[in-house]
Amino acid sequence: xxxxxxxxxxxxxxxxxxxxxxxxxxxxxxxxxxxxxxxxxxxxxxxxxxxxxxxxxxxxxxxxxxxxxxxxxxxxxxxxxxxxxxxxxxxxxxxxxxxxxxxxxxxxxxxxxxxxxxxxxxxxxxxxxxxxxxxxxxxxxxxxxxxxxxxxxxxxxxxxxxxxxxxxxxxxxxxxxxxxxxxxxxxxxxxxxxxxxxxxxxxxxxxxxxxxxxxxxxxxxxxxxxxxxxxxxxxxxxxxxxxxxxxxxxxxxxxxxxxxxxxxxxxxxxxxxxxxxxxxxxxxxxxxxxxxxxxxxxxxxxxxxxxxxxxxxxx
Amino acid sequence: xxxxxxxxxxxxxxxxxxxxxxxxxxxxxxxxxxxxxxxxxxxxxxxxxxxxxxxxxxxxxxxxxxxxxxxxxxxxxxxxxxxxxxxxxxxxxxxxxxxxxxxxxxxxxxxxxxxxxxxxxxxxxxxxxxxxxxxxxxxxxxxxxxxxxxxxxxxxxxxxxxxxxxxxxxxxxxxxxxxxxxxxxxxxxxxxxxxxxxxxxxxxxxxxxxxxxxxxxxxxxxxxxxxxxxxxxxxxxxxxxxxxxxxxxxxxxxxxxxxxxxxxxxxxxxxxxxxxxxxxxxxxxxxxxxxxxxxxxx
Numbered sequence: 001x002x003x004x005x006x007x008x009x010x011x012x013x014x015x016x017x018x019x020x021x022x023x024x025x026x027x028x029x030x031x032x033x034x035x036x037x038x039x040x041x042x043x044x045x046x047x048x049x050x051x052x053x054x055x056x057x058x059x060x061x062x063x064x065x066x067x068x069x070x071x072x073x074x075x076x077x078x079x080x081x082x083x084x085x086x087x088x089x090x091x092x093x094x095x096x097x098x099x100x101x102x103x104x105x106x107x108x109x110x111x112x113x114x115x116x117x118x119x120x121x122x123x124x125x126x127x128x129x130x131x132x133x134x135x136x137x138x139x140x141x142x143x144x145x146x147x148x149x150x151x152x153x154x155x156x157x158x159x160x161x162x163x164x165x166x167x168x169x170x171x172x173x174x175x176x177x178x179x180x181x182x183x184x185x186x187x188x189x190x191x192x193x194x195x196x197x198x199x200x201x202x203x204x205x206x207x208x209x210x211x212x213x214x215x216x217x218x219x220x221x222x223x224x225x226x227x228x229x230x231x232x233x234x235x236x237x238x239x240x241x242x243x244x245x246x247x248x249x250x251x252x253x254x255x256x257x258x259x260x261x262x263x264x265x266x267x268x269x270x271x272x273x274x275x276x277x278x279x280x281x282x283x284x285x286x287x288x289x290x291x292x293x294x295x296x297x298x299x300x301x302x303x304x305x306x307x308x309x310x311x312x313x314x315x
Numbered sequence: 316x317x318x319x320x321x322x323x324x325x326x327x328x329x330x331x332x333x334x335x336x337x338x339x340x341x342x343x344x345x346x347x348x349x350x351x352x353x354x355x356x357x358x359x360x361x362x363x364x365x366x367x368x369x370x371x372x373x374x375x376x377x378x379x380x381x382x383x384x385x386x387x388x389x390x391x392x393x394x395x396x397x398x399x400x401x402x403x404x405x406x407x408x409x410x411x412x413x414x415x416x417x418x419x420x421x422x423x424x425x426x427x428x429x430x431x432x433x434x435x436x437x438x439x440x441x442x443x444x445x446x447x448x449x450x451x452x453x454x455x456x457x458x459x460x461x462x463x464x465x466x467x468x469x470x471x472x473x474x475x476x477x478x479x480x481x482x483x484x485x486x487x488x489x490x491x492x493x494x495x496x497x498x499x500x501x502x503x504x505x506x507x508x509x510x511x512x513x514x515x516x517x518x519x520x521x522x523x524x525x526x527x528x529x530x531x532x533x534x535x536x537x538x539x540x541x542x543x544x545x546x547x548x549x550x551x552x553x554x555x556x557x558x559x560x561x562x563x564x565x566x567x568x569x570x571x572x573x574x575x576x577x578x579x580x581x582x583x584x585x586x587x588x589x590x591x592x593x594x595x596x597x598x599x600x601x602x603x604x605x606x607x608x609x610x611x612x613x
Binding site for chain 1: 443
């Protein structure tokens with residue numbers, strides 16, 4: 001696929017996204033916002049890792065300020081938490097020898113069943129239900145690579161973890177966030193010339209829009225940044241450094257997947273200092289060095305790393 | 316010889332998949348257009364067929380064909396979505412980047428362009444996570460869409476980056492679509508070009524078009540529209556299309572010839588188009604040597 005076309009097309013989608021917000025009347029803006037957020041997205045309920053080495057990955061999460069708070073009733077799954085962030089480490093079905101993978105994002109929505117129905121109607125792939133008796137059925141569609149996108153609507157009156165998880169005795173069920181850390185988003189690797197496709201995917205199914213030049217950039221500002229209509233999730237799409245030409249995505253040349261998590265921090269140097277004190281090392285060379293706009297941690301377990309991005313927590 | 320941009324279609328050859336792939340490779344082709352039947356009809360099952368294709372070293376031009384998808388409602392639509400998903404999974408397993416979908420012939424299909432565009436957009440969304448682009452083709456006997464400009468119109472209306480059109484010379488000539496109409500198509504949204512010719516000057520009715528299309532197409536250079544075909548290919552080249560060109564030649568006679576005889580005819584067609592029409596040529600070894608010698612030393 002000619003790369004020039006892809007660029008034009010992405011620019012075109014970005015332009016449309018900006019146009020769609022160019023409304024002046026307050027009521028019109030509200031209607032516009034509702035129309036853009038048809039699913040009633042309200043941030044991330046949890047992010048799930050799959051790993052055959054759950055304890056090693058759990059140790060990394062603990063270095064990053066998470067605490068284990070609950071175990072799944074029927075599977076080898078652990079819930080970690082800090083502040084508003086829930087991270088799940090799932091060893092169920094993980095393959096030995098494979099590095100940990102970002103396996104799922106659970107999105108908070110107004111009505112999970114309605115959201116699921118709508119994305120299937122638009123062309124999402126349903127994930128078949130596999131739950132044990134008395135466990136929650138959380139509807140999902142397939143995302144990039146082997147990942148899944150879940151839809152959760154029970155977080156106000158009670159938590160999904162109350163049903164499927166058992167608290168770990170003696171732990172604080174709500175450990176505070178380290179240095180104001182909160183979910184910012186994920187970096188998604190895409191095949192050469194595939195950014196426009198994924199912009200269309202997230203735009204069509206979930207109402208995400210392309211951010212302009214004023215986006216929070218971090219230390220690795222390449223690619224395109226998408227933002228959910230509620231502002232609670234950012235996805236940075238990054239194509240290969242060396243284009244593979246026609247042997248792009250879907251072919252063997254490129255492996256499309258979620259690569260790393262980005263955490264928002266109101267004060268990046270302060271957050272980096274707090275994490276260093278816990279034993280986390282940061283990339284310190286050149287433009288990747290810790291700076292007020294962002295930072296990048298060391299890599300653990302064949303590729304698990306975290307990015308810090310200057311971002312205020314949502315109100 | 317420069318036939319890298321041209322490929323054969325398995326539907327042209329008789330025999331088992333392995334023999335077809337071998338004949339294509341031995342005729343000098345490096346790519347192949349596959350049909351779902353090649354996979355599911357394999358005696359050892361479709362996954363064995365996928366392994367055979369991958370082992371052949373031939374690149375997959377595309378995978379065909381999803382029929383009668385657009386314009387349906389209710390349970391018919393749901394049924395077709397299931398069919399589409401199965402096709403997409405097979406295409407993905409093959410490493411194919413293109414799925415061919417052709418315009419509906421169903422009397423149950425709506426002619427509402429908004430409905431058709433909505434369905435095509437959904438099809439593109441289904442294919443998208445798999446890295447597959449959908450090439451939509453106007454069959455010359457399609458019920459509501461039977462000419463390339465109509466296909467382009469609904470593709471443009473659906474507006475999805477992995478949805479484009481397939482240009483098929485047979486259908487363009489069968490409906491007498493002026494080649495100038497092609498110039499209205501964004502070349503970046505042409506995802507596949509299929510080439511063939513036929514022996515009649517005209518095919519007036521949908522029935523005639525269907526019968527000729529399914530039994531008596533011939534390779535480029537063998538029919539009566541060679542001048543038009545050369546113009547079509549030259550026009551595409553001028554628009555920036557560099558390939559792939561796939562020979563989609565359904566022909567009952569070729570079905571009873573040895574594969575290598577038919578592949579030789581395909582090779583002759585590719586050479587005609589590459590060398591005489593497009594004037595593409597491989598750099599000679601001496602030219603390559605000269606270029607290397609002229610390159611500045613590090």
